[in-house]
Every structure is written in structure tokens, then in C-alpha cells.
Amino acid sequence: MSAKNDRIIRALFRQPVDQTPVWIMRQAGRYLPEYRAARAKAGNFLTLCKTPELACEATLQPLRRFQLDAAIIFSDILTIPDAMGLGLYFTEGEGPRFQNPIRDRQAINCLPIIDPEIELRYVMDAIRLCHAELKQELPIIGFSGSPWTLATYMVEGGASKEFQVIKKLLYSEPKTLHLLLEKLSVVIIDYLNAQIKAGVEVVMLFDTWGGILTTQDYYQFSLHYLTKIIQGLHCQQNGKRIPVILFTKGSSQWLEKIAESGCDAVGIDWTIDINIARKRIGDKVALQGNLDPAALYASPENIRIEVASLLEKSGKGSGHIFNLGHGISQYVDPEHVRVLVDAVHELSRSYHI
Amino acid sequence: MSAKNDRIIRALFRQPVDQTPVWIMRQAGRYLPEYRAARAKAGNFLTLCKTPELACEATLQPLRRFQLDAAIIFSDILTIPDAMGLGLYFTEGEGPRFQNPIRDRQAINCLPIIDPEIELRYVMDAIRLCHAELKQELPIIGFSGSPWTLATYMVEGGASKEFQVIKKLLYSEPKTLHLLLEKLSVVIIDYLNAQIKAGVEVVMLFDTWGGILTTQDYYQFSLHYLTKIIQGLHCQQNGKRIPVILFTKGSSQWLEKIAESGCDAVGIDWTIDINIARKRIGDKVALQGNLDPAALYASPENIRIEVASLLEKSGKGSGHIFNLGHGISQYVDPEHVRVLVDAVHELSRSYHI
Numbered sequence: 001m002s003a004k005n006d007r008i009i010r011a012l013f014r015q016p017v018d019q020t021p022v023w024i025m026r027q028a029g030r031y032l033p034e035y036r037a038a039r040a041k042a043g044n045f046l047t048l049c050k051t052p053e054l055a056c057e058a059t060l061q062p063l064r065r066f067q068l069d070a071a072i073i074f075s076d077i078l079t080i081p082d083a084m085g086l087g088l089y090f091t092e093g094e095g096p097r098f099q100n101p102i103r104d105r106q107a108i109n110c111l112p113i114i115d116p117e118i119e120l121r122y123v124m125d126a127i128r129l130c131h132a133e134l135k136q137e138l139p140i141i142g143f144s145g146s147p148w149t150l151a152t153y154m155v156e157g158g159a160s161k162e163f164q165v166i167k168k169l170l171y172s173e174p175k176t177l178h179l180l181l182e183k184l185s186v187v188i189i190d191y192l193n194a195q196i197k198a199g200v201e202v203v204m205l206f207d208t209w210g211g212i213l214t215t216q217d218y219y220q221f222s223l224h225y226l227t228k229i230i231q232g233l234h235c236q237q238n239g240k241r242i243p244v245i246l247f248t249k250g251s252s253q254w255l256e257k258i259a260e261s262g263c264d265a266v267g268i269d270w271t272i273d274i275n276i277a278r279k280r281i282g283d284k285v286a287l288q289g290n291l292d293p294a295a296l297y298a299s300p301e302n303i304r305i306e307v308a309s310l311l312e313k314s315g316k317g318s319g320h321i322f323n324l325g326h327g328i329s330q331y332v333d334p335e336h337v338r339v340l341v342d343a344v345h346e347l348s349r350s351y352h353i
Numbered sequence: 354m355s356a357k358n359d360r361i362i363r364a365l366f367r368q369p370v371d372q373t374p375v376w377i378m379r380q381a382g383r384y385l386p387e388y389r390a391a392r393a394k395a396g397n398f399l400t401l402c403k404t405p406e407l408a409c410e411a412t413l414q415p416l417r418r419f420q421l422d423a424a425i426i427f428s429d430i431l432t433i434p435d436a437m438g439l440g441l442y443f444t445e446g447e448g449p450r451f452q453n454p455i456r457d458r459q460a461i462n463c464l465p466i467i468d469p470e471i472e473l474r475y476v477m478d479a480i481r482l483c484h485a486e487l488k489q490e491l492p493i494i495g496f497s498g499s500p501w502t503l504a505t506y507m508v509e510g511g512a513s514k515e516f517q518v519i520k521k522l523l524y525s526e527p528k529t530l531h532l533l534l535e536k537l538s539v540v541i542i543d544y545l546n547a548q549i550k551a552g553v554e555v556v557m558l559f560d561t562w563g564g565i566l567t568t569q570d571y572y573q574f575s576l577h578y579l580t581k582i583i584q585g586l587h588c589q590q591n592g593k594r595i596p597v598i599l600f601t602k603g604s605s606q607w608l609e610k611i612a613e614s615g616c617d618a619v620g621i622d623w624t625i626d627i628n629i630a631r632k633r634i635g636d637k638v639a640l641q642g643n644l645d646p647a648a649l650y651a652s653p654e655n656i657r658i659e660v661a662s663l664l665e666k667s668g669k670g671s672g673h674i675f676n677l678g679h680g681i682s683q684y685v686d687p688e689h690v691r692v693l694v695d696a697v698h699e700l701s702r703s704y705h706i
Contacts (some may be wrong), residue, residue: 080501164684167647171655214645215626251626253409254608272606292567302524331517 004137008070009201012243012264014319020311020348021069021173022341023141024316026327028074032334037085040162047091049076051091051187059130063138065334066341070139070202071266073127077140077145077206077229082155082188083119084111086183094159101157103165105176112184116191126200131199142200144192146207147184147229148222153179162346163212170221177221189232196242203233204245204267211250218254223261223296230262245288247327252277270325275313287314288321291340296324296332307343357490361423363556365596365639366420367619367672373664373701374422375694376494379680381427385687387414398443402429402438403477405684412483416491418687419694421683423555426480430498432558433540434507434666435470437464447512456518458529464536469544476544476552484552495553496546499601500561500582501575504530516565522598522614523574530574540576542585549587549595557598558585564603571607583615598641600677605630614640623678628666632690640667641674644693649677649685653692660696 001032007021029035039060042048049055051075058074075235075337078096079297102108117124153159169177190202210222235242246258247267255277258266265286268277274290281287295306306308307322322344328337360374373494382388391411395401403409411427429447435441438454455461458630470477483493506512522530547557579599588595599611600620608630611619618639621630627643636641648659660675667673675697681690 023428042492146631162680162684167645168650171648171659186440214623217630217645218624248604250624253629269568271571271603276568276606292520292570294516295524297517297521298524306524306527329515329517331515351633 005031005194006139008139008263008321009243011318011321012245012305013248014239014286014317017352018349019345019352020314020320020322022322023068023070023072024062024328024340025072025324026074027066027068027337028058029328030330031332032061032065033327045076046082046088049074049079050122051153054124056129056133059126059140060133062133062337064339068138069129070141070343071134072141072143072188072204073123073130073200075126075143076098076122077143077150077208078153078293079120079289080144080184080191081150082178083114083116084187086154094207095152097158098154102154102180105171105173105179109179113183114187114190116187116194120191124194126156127195127198127200139201140199141204142192142195142198143204143206143246144229146186146189146205146210146222147181147225148213149207150184150188151180151211152209154180163209164263171215174221181221181225185228185232189228190192192229193232193234197340197346202243204247205229205263207246207248207251210248214345215254218248219257222248223254223257226263227261235271235279245321247288254257255280255345262296263288265321267323268325273313274310274320276314278314283319286319286321288323290323290325293324293326293329296336296340298336300336303336303339304343304347307340309346311344311348311351314351318352322348358422359492359523359619361674362490362596364671364674365555366594366600367636367639368672370671370705371692371702372698372705373667373673373675375392375675376421376423376425377415377681377690377693378425378637378677380419380421380690381411381423382681383686384681384690387415398429399435399441402427402432402529403475403483406661408475408479409486409488412479412493413429415690416487419678419691420555420698421491421694423494424481424487425494425557426476426482426553428476428479428496430496430503430561431506431691432473432476433467433537433544434496434503434542435484436467436469437540439507441704447562449638450511451507454518455507455533458526460534461529461533464533466536466539467543469540469547472543473547475549476628480551481531482552490593492554492599493552494555494557495548495551496557496559497541497582498577499533499558499563500541500578501566502560502562503537503541504533507533509527516562517684527574528592534578536573538585541582546585546587552594554593555596555598558582558616560599560601560604563601568607571604572610573600574638576607576610579616580614581626596639598674600641618674620676622677627663627673631667636672639672639674643676644678646677646682646685649681649689649693651689656689656692657696657700660693663698664697664704665700667704674702 118287243264245265246263252272259281270292497658501590596617599616605625612634621642
């Protein structure tokens with residue numbers, strides 16, 4: 001049985017909708033006081049991710065406040081390398097780190113192909129809990145980081161600014177890097193299929209760091225594997241097709257190629273006009289985005305103006321999932337998110353008659 | 354009298370050359386042991402910038418090692434706000450900071466329009482010293498940060514990751530921000546004209562942070578002022594035209610517009626193929642770039658392969674200034690730079706017959 005509010009599913013398949021669907025990347029996050037309280041209670045971020053009841057609660061928090069058109073399971077892209085034995089931890093100010101970064105062929109060879117139903121069972125349990133709580137009223141989005149993006153953290157040993165270690169590997173031992181990306185692709189396919197089995201109705205692939213590559217390297221080291229993953233998904237679940245959103249930050253120059261990956265929607269960041277993106281891609285896939293996350297710092301009146309402007313650029317017809325062009329900042333006033341969500345619904349109606 | 358090696362000038366005007374000219378962004382920098390020694394002797398980075406003899410020495414250091422086709426005056430884009438009274442200082446690990454960031458209309462109104470011949474005289478003195486040392490053998494490139502890029506540091510109070518303060522200003526008080534950008538444009542025009550008078554033969558505008566803007570905001574808050582600055586330059590000096598290179602990092606989606614700014618060359622980062630950029634822009638302007646800075650981590654053999662591949666994409670004829678797509682990393686082996694520079698000269702000859 002499909003979710004009652006199926007606006008996002010319909011928009012992903014470019015079917016008619018009454019209003020443009022909207023959700024917010026990182027909608028369950030630090031800008032919400034109730035999230036900060038839950039995290040404080042859990043003690044730390046990882047416990048929040050790894051305790052299904054707490055992850056489910058975090059997933060539901062923004063839905064209680066705002067008329068969002070989708071839930072996204074509360075988790076982190078780095079749970080995969082953590083489950084593969086790299087030992088994820090977080091430091092104040094420095095972001096995620098790994099106790100055991102992997103930097104050579106030997107270490108990559110030794111990486112286990114995990115069973116997500118076992119090592120990442122806490123994610124599936126959280127999805128099942130959310131599924132029960134939501135009573136099919138709203139679709140749940142499942143997600144994974146891209147192989148390239150996960151590899152950057154695994155090889156660098158955490159967040160990076162210069163990506164020195166992985167770029168060195170790319171230019172000196174491309175085959176070793178391919179081995180890692182291949183292995184990650186296998187795990188990601190299993191992981192996302194497990195999420196689909198647990199109840200997610202949409203899948204999103206986050207390629208946060210694809211944009212630091214040259215064109216040729218993006219195609220070879222990132223998009224190639226994303227395409228493979230999309231092909232490997234059980235996109236049919238209970239007779240329904242599971243749509244896939246693919247988002248590479250900083251990918252304006254590659255949109256046409258991304259649209260050919262087999263995905264159902266291309267996520268676009270805020271640096272490109274959505275009408276230009278649409279013109280370049282054509283009607284083949286839906287588009288997700290692309291309000292500047294910083295527009296939420298504006299006054300409520302100005303937020304409405306920005307929303308109106310984006311909807312006008314997006315134009316008539318379906319195939320647009322409203323979102324930010326990147327995750328929401330922790331410094332945003334939650335009331336501004338309400339203004340955004342309500343404005344999208346209210347102002348988009350005239351484009352869907 | 355023009356410089357004896359005028360390859361870069363000729364390439365900027367798309368005139369025939371014997372070899373593709375090459376220089377490296379941040380070529381006088383921390384990857385050179387002699388630079389690190391000079392900086393240690395000076396005590397800190399700012400003293401190096403502000404002491405003409407030391408800045409001249411830093412400028413000349415890479416020229417003694419490599420067959421580069423241009424010098425770029427050793428300085429920092431933040432000397433302008435420093436001279437305007439913001440009090441620049443550097444902290445270990447955190448990068449540049451300002452003692453007195455400016456965040457409201459009042460502070461912007463009070464910002465002085467400085468006379469670069471007085472407050473930034475140390476830059477002109479360094480240029481004059483280099484000019485005398487180089488005996489016209491090599492052109493000197495002068496530069497400035499763009500108004501938008503300087504404004505990000507001035508408003509944020511230093512380097513930023515989220516650009517929260519300036520984005521808030523942009524969305525809530527665009528007129529106040531325009532006031533600051535207008536003021537900076539006036540100062541930058543004076544500053545670059547002073548550099549031209551002191552002897553630079555090429556001018557480069559660094560718009561490091563233009564790429565974080567939406568398309569409309571990039572045009573209004575960055576490119577608009579860059580166009581104005583180019584119009585305000587004394588591009589004729591002793592009967593010679595002074596060519597201008599404009600570089601906005603992360604601007605692949607806006608190349609056509611940038612080429613219409615009045616600049617002589619567009620700098621491109623490494624995320625776009627130079628043949629695609631050329632196809633989109635046409636023959637109107639030269640192109641500078643665009644090797645992935647991380648390619649210098651590769652082995653000498655692979656560096657030569659990367660250079661060959663870029664030269665092939667660039668193709669026959671003039672109008673290409675070889676460079677990285679961003680500043681060189683401090684972790685690069687200087688010997689790899691030699692391999693790069695020599696490979697560009699050697700392998701490019703066949704494209705210029």
C-alpha cells in the first residue's frame with residue numbers, strides 16, 4: 001500500500017500533483033531545539049544514530065512541526081565505513097574521524113563485505129519503527145553516501161579540506177582506489193536494498209564530494225559507481241517502483257550526464273538556475289532543489305519572495321521536488337522553515353492547475 | 354619597453370607563441386623550502402608582505418628554480434581591508450582574521466577610501482624592486498581580490514565555511530552590502546592602477562568566493578563590480594594595453610557571462626574540461642588553467658601524462674595560459690613543479706607550429 005501523501009512519489013515520476021512537494025535536506029537536525037535535547041539525552045550523535053527508538057524519534061520531530069511531504073530516516077552516511085570496522089567517532093569542531101583509516105591495497109583487500117541486515121540492523125529497525133509510527137501517511141526516504149564520498153572520509157581518516165591523501169591515491173594508484181569503490185558499491189547496493197525491504201519508498205544518493213573531481217575523474221570514480229548502484233537496486237517493491245534521487249554537490253557542469261545515470265531525479269545545488277537546469281536536462285527526469293540554504297536567514301517576507309521566484313523559474317507542471325540546494329544550517333530559526341514549507345505549498349498551487 | 358619573454362602577454366591577446374606559457378597560482382609559497390626559510394626569518398607572513406625587499410625576494414624565488422613565464426607579485430588579497438583599518442592578523446590553523454570586522458551600515462559608511470600609493474605603498478615598492486631586479490626579462494602580474502571575496506572576509510571577520518554573516522546581510526540588507534562592494538570597487542581600481550603604474554604588465558582578479566552565490570547573486574554582487582573594475586583600469590600604460598585575467602572559483606556554469614565582462618582571459622578551475630570551456634566561450638578571450646592542483650601529487654611520469662592530456666584538449670593555436678585550477682598546495686614536491694613547467698614547454702611546441 002502506498003503512502004497517503006504521495007506528492008513526492010508522483011513528482012519524482014513527473015505525474016501531476018496538486019502542490020509542489022517539499023522536504024529539507026537535514027530536516028532532522030541541530031536547528032531544532034527538540035533535536036538538540038534528544039541528542040543531549042542520548043549523550044552523543046552516534047548513540048542517536050545507533051538506537052532505533054531515538055533515530056525514529058529524530059526522524060519524526062520535523063514532521064510534527066512542519067507540513068513536510070516526506071520523512072528521511074535519521075542516520076549518517078558514515079555508518080557504512082563504521083560498520084566495516086573503521087571506528088567512527090566525532091570530535092568537537094573537527095567533525096567525523098576514523099580510528100582506522102584505510103590507505104593501501106592491503107587494507108582495502110581486508111575490508112569486509114558486511115551484511116547490512118546484521119551490521120547495520122539498527123538502521124533497518126529505525127526504518128521499521130518509523131514505518132509503523134507514520135501509518136503510511138508519508139513516504140520515508142532512505143539514503144546512502146556515494147562510494148566516492150565515503151572513500152574520501154575512509155582514506156583521509158575523516159573530514160578533509162584539501163583531500164590530499166585520496167587525490168594522491170587517485171593519481172598514483174587508480175586501480176587501488178577502484179577496488180575500494182567497487183567494494184563500497186556492493187555494500188551500498190545491499191544496504192539500500194535492505195532499506196527498501198524495511199520500508200523506504202524513495203532512495204537518495206548523496207555525493208557530497210563529487211564536485212572536487214575533474215570531469216573525467218567524476219565520470220570514472222563517482223558517476224560510474226552511482227550508475228552501477230542504481231542498476232543494482234530492487235526498484236520494484238510490492239509492485240511499486242522505488243524512485244532514486246541522485247545529488248552531487250557542485251555538479252552544474254555535469255547535469256546532462258547525471259540525468260543519464262538511470263536516476264529518477266537529479267538534485268541540484270543553489271548555484272544554478274532551475275530553469276537552466278531543466279532546459280539542459282529536458283523532461284527525462286525530475287529535479288530536486290534548489291533554494292540557497294542561506295535564504296533561510298532572510299526575513300519571512302523575503303523567504304516568501306525567494307520561494308515565489310524559484311517556483312516561477314521552475315514553472316508549470318510536475319517534476320520538481322522543492323528543497324534546499326544543500327543541508328539546512330544549524331543556525332536557522334525553525335519558524336523560518338515553517339514559512340518556507342507553507343509558502344511552497346501555497347504559492348505552488350497555481351502552477352499545478 | 355616590453356618584457357623579453359612576452360609569451361604570456363601574447364597568449365593573453367591570442368597572438369601566436371612558440372610554446373604555451375605557464376605560471377602557477379601561489380608559485381611563491383610554502384611548498385618551497387626557501388620560502389619557508391624567508392618566512393621564518395621575517396617572523397610572520399604579514400611582515401613578509403609588508404617589507405618590500407622580502408616580498409620582492411619571495412616573488413623571485415620560484416623564478417630561480419623554474420622556467421616560468423611570469424612573476425606574480427608576492428602579496429595577499431587581504432592587504433586592502435587591512436589598509437582600510439580592519440587589523441589583519443593570522444592564527445595557526447584558522448587562517449586570516451580581522452580585529453575589526455564590519456557588519457553594519459554605520460561601519461561601512463565610516464570605512465575610509467584609502468590611497469594605495471600611501472597605505473599600500475609597500476606593495477608598489479615591492480613591484481618597483483622586482484621590476485628593477487627582473488630587468489624586463491619577465492612580465493610581473495599584479496592582482497587584487499574581488500570586492501565580493503574581500504567583503505566575505507571583512508564581514509565574517511576572517512575565513513569562513515558557512516558564510517553565515519555575509520549571506521544574512523545579502524538577504525536582509527542588500528543595499529548595505531552594495532554600499533560596501535561599491536566602496537571596495539573604488540579602492541581596488543585605484544590599487545590596481547597604482548600597481549600598473551609601478552610596473553605590472555598583467556592584472557589578475559581573484560574571486561575566490563563568487564562560486565558560493567546563486568546565479569542572480571553572482572551577477573549582481575560579484576560580476577557587476579568586476580566588470581566595473583575592468584572598465585576603470587588604466588589599461589594603456591606607455592602605449593601598451595594591460596591585459597586582465599578574471600578568475601572565479603566554481604564558476605563553470607557562468608563562463609559565457611564572465612567572458613563578456615571585458616576581461617582578456619577567463620581563469621577556469623579543474624572541474625571543467627578546457628575544450629568544453631573553449632567551445633562555450635568561443636575565441637573572444639584567452640583561457641587560463643586548469644590542471645587539478647592535486648595532479649602534482651602524481652609521479653613525474655603521470656604529471657607529464659596529465660600535462661599532455663590538457664594540452665591536447667586545449668588544442669592548436671594560442672590563447673591558453675597553462676596554470677593550475679587553483680593555488681598550489683604546500684605539500685607538493687618542488688621537483689614535481691619543475692616536471693610540470695618543463696613538460697608544458699616541451700610538449701606544447703607541436704601545437705604552435
